[in-house]
Amino acid sequence: MNKIVYLDNNATTKTDNGVLEEMLKYFGEEYGNASSQYTLGMNARETIENARSKIAGILNCMPKEIFFTGCGTESDNIAIAGTARRYKNKGNHIITSAIEHHAVLETVKRLGKEGFEWSIANVKENGIVDLDHLKSLIKPTTVIISVMYANNETGAIQPIHEISTICREKGIYFHTDAVQAAGKLTLNTKELGVDMMTLSGHKFHAPKGIGILFKRNGVNVVPLTYGGHHEQSVRPGTENVPYIAGIAKALEIAVNDMEKHVAHIAPLKEKLKRRILSEIEKSTLNTPDESVCNTLNVSFSGLEGESMLLSLDEYGIEVSTGSACSSGSLEPSHVILAMGRDHLTAHGSIRFSLSKYTTEEEIDYTVDRLKEVIERIRRISPYK
Numbered sequence: 001m002n003k004i005v006y007l008d009n010n011a012t013t014k015t016d017n018g019v020l021e022e023m024l025k026y027f028g029e030e031y032g033n034a035s036s037q038y039t040l041g042m043n044a045r046e047t048i049e050n051a052r053s054k055i056a057g058i059l060n061c062m063p064k065e066i067f068f069t070g071c072g073t074e075s076d077n078i079a080i081a082g083t084a085r086r087y088k089n090k091g092n093h094i095i096t097s098a099i100e101h102h103a104v105l106e107t108v109k110r111l112g113k114e115g116f117e118w119s120i121a122n123v124k125e126n127g128i129v130d131l132d133h134l135k136s137l138i139k140p141t142t143v144i145i146s147v148m149y150a151n152n153e154t155g156a157i158q159p160i161h162e163i164s165t166i167c168r169e170k171g172i173y174f175h176t177d178a179v180q181a182a183g184k185l186t187l188n189t190k191e192l193g194v195d196m197m198t199l200s201g202h203k204f205h206a207p208k209g210i211g212i213l214f215k216r217n218g219v220n221v222v223p224l225t226y227g228g229h230h231e232q233s234v235r236p237g238t239e240n241v242p243y244i245a246g247i248a249k250a251l252e253i254a255v256n257d258m259e260k261h262v263a264h265i266a267p268l269k270e271k272l273k274r275r276i277l278s279e280i281e282k283s284t285l286n287t288p289d290e291s292v293c294n295t296l297n298v299s300f301s302g303l304e305g306e307s308m309l310l311s312l313d314e315y316g317i318e319v320s321t322g323s324a325c326s327s328g329s330l331e332p333s334h335v336i337l338a339m340g341r342d343h344l345t346a347h348g349s350i351r352f353s354l355s356k357y358t359t360e361e362e363i364d365y366t367v368d369r370l371k372e373v374i375e376r377i378r379r380i381s382p383y384k
């Protein structure tokens, strides 16, 4: 097999051809600025508002509750820092979980430097937030809780509905980072009961550099940047019309075809899991049963994730050893450590993340090559 076997779809995804096609005309003849008063500008405005309405329909909210941003990181920052700063007179305490993406954890730490207090909810061994611990952290001053919907490293699905119920009872704002949930789980904001929700286009076959923030009407934020009145001044800056059209199309495909895609991907993940656990010695699962259909995280005892990653790359197989943002550093994954695994186990973890484009042949090829790679590394490893 001479092609790339791409199993790193939690890092980013291939832009869907239908999405690319949808965007092209906004790089071509329809290049207007949506703030301009003439036809070209009004066309751009119409494109943006149509995209917003389409997304609002999918998320079961009002169009004015949808904000376009530059990425998931930016949506997380606006939601958490924006809310905390806006309501700091109400309370200065923030709660998040130990397995969040750095886009959330670093934002919370930054707020700590501004005088906010923060607490981190533990996860259980299976990587799912410990609700009793989370509840015990709530104080009268807690103003916002941010817990992700699906974890990017293990795929573990978090009890969002339960957390939103707790938040509503206590009058606390609730944000969820749903970046890894799009196309895999329901995004119905009313059913989930969330006040704010983050999505990122490049995780569901739109391009990189476009994000969505759902912000319930009535929740106010201090913006991160200042400028014109774009996006209700929550996110000023000339709107990226092609990418906005693209993310709306991508979300429509992801949600409309979700059942079909899950039915394709889930059995492939099951096969990958079954073959690895039965054919490769000393392999242990870091992904619980309650996980999104595309993510499988496995630790191979005594091995370095980095060396497996590089060896697999020689065969054209692309996987990850943690979140993309932290690979390059040799720090073990904070997510795997938070689940109570030791440093060696965390170091030996590999994340496989599948997509609608993954084939059974690719899964078999991956396991066959992985067996060779591990056998070779174990033969020369001092740890065994």
Ligand code: PLP
Pocket: 010, 011, 070, 071, 072, 073, 074, 076, 101, 103, 148, 150, 151, 152, 177, 179, 180, 200, 201, 202, 209, 211, 323, 324
């Ligand atoms: N949140 C999660 C759970 C992610 O997996 C990622 C990206 O890996 C982000 C946030 C950041 O999104 P973006 O790359 O669009 O900034």
